[in-house]
Amino acid sequence: MTGLRIIKLSLIGLFVISICSIQSCNNQAAKNKANIANDTIKTSSKDNAYLESVYYRFPTPDEIFGFIKNEKFKYDQTLINPAQNVEKYLDSKSQTIGLGIYVADLAYITIFESYNKSIEYYSLIHNLSEKVRITSAYDLEVSKRIEKNLLNLDSLKNISIDSYSSMVEYLIVNNREKTLALIAAGAYIECFYIAFNHAGKFSEANPMIVKIVDLKYAFENLYSYLQIYSDDEAVKSVAAQFRTLNSLFGMMKEKSLGKTTIKQETDGNFILGGGTKLTIDKILFDQLKSEVFKLRKNLISKY
Amino acid sequence: MKLKIKHFICCLIFFLQGYLIGGQDCFYYHEYFCKFPNSSFFYSGQSRSALFAFGMTSEFKLVTFGGEDYHLSICYERKFKNVRVRLLEDNADHSVLYDNKEFNYQTTMTFTNNVARKLIIEISVPEDPTGKEGQTLHCVGVLINFRKTYQEPQNKIGF
Numbered sequence: 495m496t497g498l499r500i501i502k503l504s505l506i507g508l509f510v511i512s513i514c515s516i517q518s519c520n521n522q523a524a525k526n527k528a529n530i531a532n533d534t535i536k537t538s539s540k541d542n543a544y545l546e547s548v549y550y551r552f553p554t555p556d557e558i559f560g561f562i563k564n565e566k567f568k569y570d571q572t573l574i575n576p577a578q579n580v581e582k583y584l585d586s587k588s589q590t591i592g593l594g595i596y597v598a599d600l601a602y603i604t605i606f607e608s609y610n611k612s613i614e615y616y617s618l619i620h621n622l623s624e625k626v627r628i629t630s631a632y633d634l635e636v637s638k639r640i641e642k643n644l645l646n647l648d649s650l651k652n653i654s655i656d657s658y659s660s661m662v663e664y665l666i667v668n669n670r671e672k673t674l675a676l677i678a679a680g681a682y683i684e685c686f687y688i689a690f691n692h693a694g695k696f697s698e699a700n701p702m703i704v705k706i707v708d709l710k711y712a713f714e715n716l717y718s719y720l721q722i723y724s725d726d727e728a729v730k731s732v733a734a735q736f737r738t739l740n741s742l743f744g745m746m747k748e749k750s751l752g753k754t755t756i757k758q759e760t761d762g763n764f765i766l767g768g769g770t771k772l773t774i775d776k777i778l779f780d781q782l783k784s785e786v787f788k789l790r791k792n793l794i795s796k797y
Numbered sequence: 798m799k800l801k802i803k804h805f806i807c808c809l810i811f812f813l814q815g816y817l818i819g820g821q822d823c824f825y826y827h828e829y830f831c832k833f834p835n836s837s838f839f840y841s842g843q844s845r846s847a848l849f850a851f852g853m854t855s856e857f858k859l860v861t862f863g864g865e866d867y868h869l870s871i872c873y874e875r876k877f878k879n880v881r882v883r884l885l886e887d888n889a890d891h892s893v894l895y896d897n898k899e900f901n902y903q904t905t906m907t908f909t910n911n912v913a914r915k916l917i918i919e920i921s922v923p924e925d926p927t928g929k930e931g932q933t934l935h936c937v938g939v940l941i942n943f944r945k946t947y948q949e950p951q952n953k954i955g956f
Contacts (some may be wrong), residue, residue, distance in 0.1 A: 551859045554842035557943065561862075659842050667824045705862075708913035712860045715915070751912065754886055756894045763866075764895065764908035771912050 550715040550722075552678065554662075555601035556655045558685045558712075561705050562605060562692060569606035573688050574599040575794050577618055582795065586626060587728040590673055591793055593622045594680025597658060602688055604654040612650055613640050616657075623661065626673065631661035672726040675719055679732045680793060682716055685709075687790040690783045696776045703779065707772045710743045735792070739785050747773045823848060827938025831872040832905055838868050838942035846938040849877070851925040856917050858887055859941065863912040868942040870905045874935040877922050882939075884908075887915035909946050 575595050583592040600615045620632045636653055665674040686709070693702040717740045720733040752768040759765060774782075826846035843859045861867055873880050879902045884895040894916075897903050920937055 549845075549857045551843035551845065551857055553860055553862070557839070557841060560839065560945075655840055655842070659840070659844075662842060663824050667822055708862050711913055711915045715858060715860055754892065754894065754914075756908070762907070764906060766894065766908055766910050766914070769912045769914055 550719045552682075552712045552715040552719070554655065554658050555598040555681050555685050556604075556651065556658065558689070558705075558709065559601050559605045562602075562689075562702075567692050567702075569603075569608065570691065571611070573691050574602060574611075574615075575684065577614055579794055580618055580622065583622070587676065589622055590626050590676040590728075591680035591732070593619065593626060593628075594677035594682075595684045595794060596622065597661075597677065598681040598684035598688070601654050601658070601685075604651045609640065609650070613637060616640060616653075619657075628661055628664060628673070631664055632657045671719075672723045672729050675723045675726075675729050676732060678716055679720060679736070682713065683786065683790050683793055686786045690786055693783075696779050698773060703774070706779075706782075707746060707774050710746055710772055713740070713743055735789060739782070739789065742778065742782050742785055745778055747775075749773055823936030823938070826936040827870075827872060827940040830936075831870040831938045831940035833870070833940065834868040834905075834907070834942050838866070838944045841867075841941040841943050844939060844941045846936055848934040849873075849920070849922045849937045850932045850934050851877075851922055851930055854919060854921040856885075856919045857939075858915060858917055861910050861914050861916055861943075863910055864946050865943050866907060866909050866946050868905065868907045868940075869918070870940040870942075871920065871938065872904065872940070873922070873937040876930060876933075876935050877937070878926075879923055880904075880937060881919075881921040881923070882906075883919040883921075885917040885919055887917050891917065 575592075580592060580596075583589045596615055596619050600612065600619060603611045603615055616632065616637045617634070620634050620637060623629075623632050636657070640650065640653070661677070662674060665671060665677075686706070689702060689706050689709070693700060693706065696703065698704075717733070717736060720729055720736065724730040724733050748770045749772075751771055754769045755767040757765050757767070823846050827844050831844075845857055847855060849855065869882070869884070871880060871882050881902065882895075882897045882904075883893055884906075886892045886894060895906060895908070897906070900906075918939055920939065922937065925931075
């Protein structure tokens with residue numbers, strides 16, 4: 495009798511789940527349609543119905559700072575945003591931008607494999623991400639593993655990359671691209687600030703200055719991303735703050751290296767040649783540097 | 798009787814498992830199904846997965862730096878066949894730099910970049926040849942990895 499009752503209950507359960515599944519499929523299909531629209535810059539189907547939406551990607555702070563290590567710069571602790579500044583970030587906007595700044599700092603710290611600072615900043619990022627309701631990334635368990643020295647130095651960098659990627663994916667999955675825009679804005683200004691501080695004396699051949707110049711394209715994608723989500727007041731105000739920086743990047747000169755070419759080598763690898771090389775003079779470099787420092791000062795303290 | 802109940806509950810769990818998996822999105826698809834290059838490359842946060850329908854074309858913009866090698870790998874669900882990947886210059890002409898159609902729809906490619914560039918990755922899924930799938934959606938992932946281009950050592954002998 496009890497067995498029959500279990501089967502009956504199970505059948506009812508199955509029926510309810512089936513109904514939910516049908517409903518969920520409908521919702522999923524609607525959600526999928528929305529995702530397609532968000533993910534593409536130009537999407538066409540067989541009826542040539544174009545969905546007008548843009549999706550931009552830009553390198554993460556870890557990708558930007560990877561270069562610093564290659565060039566054998568020395569770690570400078572004074573360049574990162576002090577941990578105690580976190581107490582100043584009381585509202586959602588400043589916490590989100592602050593999160594981006596600290597994420598960039600963590601990327602910088604992990605490049606130089608500093609265990610103690612990594613733990614401090616990882617925990618700080620975890621707490622801030624909880625405040626802006628981002629779960630799943632920057633897990634506290636990972637922080638404990640760093641603390642116990644259970645990770646090798648390469649893992650430390652991978653943690654920073656994986657955590658950032660998880661956070662980005664979490665925000666996209668949950669349709670919180672406006673939050674991502676603010677985080678990326680904070681992270682990029684911090685990356686620029688650290689890069690300019692490491693640049694030293696101006697010379698067009700200076701590897702760090704070459705890298706800063708190359709970041710123009712990444713900044714352009716970020717700026718376009720901010721524009722897309724400018725229906726949000728917080729994003730709109732950050733985009734407005736970045737307008738001068740965008741104009742300054744736009745003043746860089748482009749030197750043509752000829753039409754872009756691609757050729758395949760015997761090992762299968764392709765070589766991209768030609769294209770456009772960006773150049774900068776000292777005046778523009780100083781203007782960019784000054785604007786970045788001004789923006790960074792506002793972002794870390796004013797909000 | 799008890800055995801029958803056990804079997805029934807097992808079937809129910811199996812059914813539920815399928816339902817839960819079916820309800821997931823495919824945002825992490827590239828991390829699980831795209832082919833990773835060797836360990837000299839690093840994962841790029843510009844990697845991306847998205848849902849595609851048959852006969853659909855979609856693009857996204859990315860930034861590449863000079864002096865770096867990039868490894869692109871695409872992956873897609875088995876329902877799709879011969880997914881086309883084109884690498885375009887993100888300029889007014891949108892000139893085509895690479896088209897995997899010319900390489901038997903291969904799913905990986907590596908390129909060395911001399912200067913920073915804005916590029917577009919365009920993915921096209923062909924029409925469903927059976928016509929049965931309609932507008933069902935499946936995952937497509939694009940995994941991007943990068944490394945600093947190897948430089949030949951200059952005039953240095955020994956360690």
